[in-house]
Amino acid sequence: MEKNKNGNPSWPVGRYLKYAIGEIILVVIGILIALQINNWNEEQKAIHKQSLVLKELLNSINNDFYEYDSYLDPRLQIKKSGIDSLDAYMIDNKGINDSLFINFYNMARQDVHFRYGNGPFEALKSSGLDLIRNDSLRTHINNSYTSGLPTLVLFANEYYYETKPKIDELFYKLIGIRQQNLPNGSSNLVNNLKVDDVLTNEDFLWALQLEKDKYEQYTSRLIQIRTTLLDLKTAIEKELEE
Structure with a gap:
């Protein structure tokens, strides 16, 4: 080993350069590893946040299905049952008493x-x-909630508001309210039929047709809404599984 003027050993310049370069390489490698770890952590955070968002969307869709199953379907079944019962009396050409008609009509x-x-x-x-x-999923979600679902719901609810004035007008032509005295001395208000031969009455036939049209509109829109939500649910579940 070479010695300096003081008699102490000294390293050649080339060895210092190699040592310095080696240190720099180690520092750079350390920085790159740190960046990779940081990028990986950020990636995992992004994946976790997306997973939370998708699960919230999925929970909302499942809640929609529950509401349709527990609220909309039963009410539509009642509506269909009333329509079918009135149709059956009309087809059989049978008379119907006031209370039974009012019940089916309601x-x-x-x-x-x-x-x-x-x-x-x-x-x-x-x-x-x-x-x-x-x-693809981002576009699917955006289109479903900004176009598909709002349009379907708007059309379904608009039909109700469009037909409501005429349906109410026909209802009050057919159904009245009277006071009923009870055996205990009290009284209450009950509906009564205002027309004779109601099953052949033109106002009733028009009103019933409007209710049939509304039922068809409701069931058609509900199928479309369910299909839209089901397609979206399937796409979200697939993404969560990957």
């Missing part, structure tokens, strides 16, 4: 209001749709 007049949960989607919009990393 069943046929059952209405529903369509809606869907959009809270998780609004929260996603506020956070940024880019949270959804899959381009």
